[in-house]
Amino acid sequence: MSAEIEDLLKRYQNYPNVSGIIILDPFAIPIKTTMEYTLTVHYAALISTLTYKAAKMITNLDASNELVTIRLRTKVHEVIVLPSENYIIIVVQNPGT
Amino acid sequence: MNRILEKVIHQNGTIVDRILSEHTIGYVVSDNTANAVAETSFDNTSAQAILKHLHGLLVSTCQSVVRDIDPSNKLCFMRLGTRKFEYLVAPEEYFTITVVQ
Numbered sequence: 001m002s003a004e005i006e007d008l009l010k011r012y013q014n015y016p017n018v019s020g021i022i023i024l025d026p027f028a029i030p031i032k033t034t035m036e037y038t039l040t041v042h043y044a045a046l047i048s049t050l051t052y053k054a055a056k057m058i059t060n061l062d063a064s065n066e067l068v069t070i071r072l073r074t075k076v077h078e079v080i081v082l083p084s085e086n087y088i089i090i091v092v093q094n095p096g097t
Numbered sequence: 098m099n100r101i102l103e104k105v106i107h108q109n110g111t112i113v114d115r116i117l118s119e120h121t122i123g124y125v126v127s128d129n130t131a132n133a134v135a136e137t138s139f140d141n142t143s144a145q146a147i148l149k150h151l152h153g154l155l156v157s158t159c160q161s162v163v164r165d166i167d168p169s170n171k172l173c174f175m176r177l178g179t180r181k182f183e184y185l186v187a188p189e190e191y192f193t194i195t196v197v198q
């Protein structure tokens with residue numbers, strides 16, 4: 001498990017424009033982070049709630065469908081959420097558009 | 098309000114055509130104030146479902162999340178990838194636009 005997380009972290013960290021990566025366990029506890037601690041906890045609480053809500057909503061819309069990824073584009077940056085079975089991966093990047 | 102929508106669609110005709118010509122299954126445009134479907138290519142049941150779940154619940158949740166993290170920030174665009182299709186949601190001031198592809 002830990003080696004897998006390290007591989008994920010290294011892979012995503014190499015992309016340009018990535019300013020932060022957080023990996024949560026299924027209980028929304030941060031396992032790994034490249035961001036400041038208070039900001040990590042903030043993101044973890046808010047994004048995990050959003051992820052569970054979105055997953056439930058997708059199931060409501062179509063019972064056989066399943067949430068794979070969420071992208072939130074804001075004025076300042078972009079947040080990409082990748083929920084999977086064992087963790088939730090949050091990547092914060094600054095797209096240069 | 099629908100007059101504004103027709104004007105916007107007319108002004109951006111090429112963009113609308115490009116969006117609809119790609120692998121698009123359909124779209125829903127909803128009025129934010131009335132919480133009603135302004136324009137859609139789906140049947141009414143599907144449009145209402147997307148309106149209630151996506152525009153009503155999820156867009157407001159995402160806007161709250163973004164605002165909580167940074168009060169000066171603002172949600173501009175949202176992509177929901179699922180196994181079957183992808184929902185592209187653009188919350189604007191008067192309308193919320195969803196394209197399913």
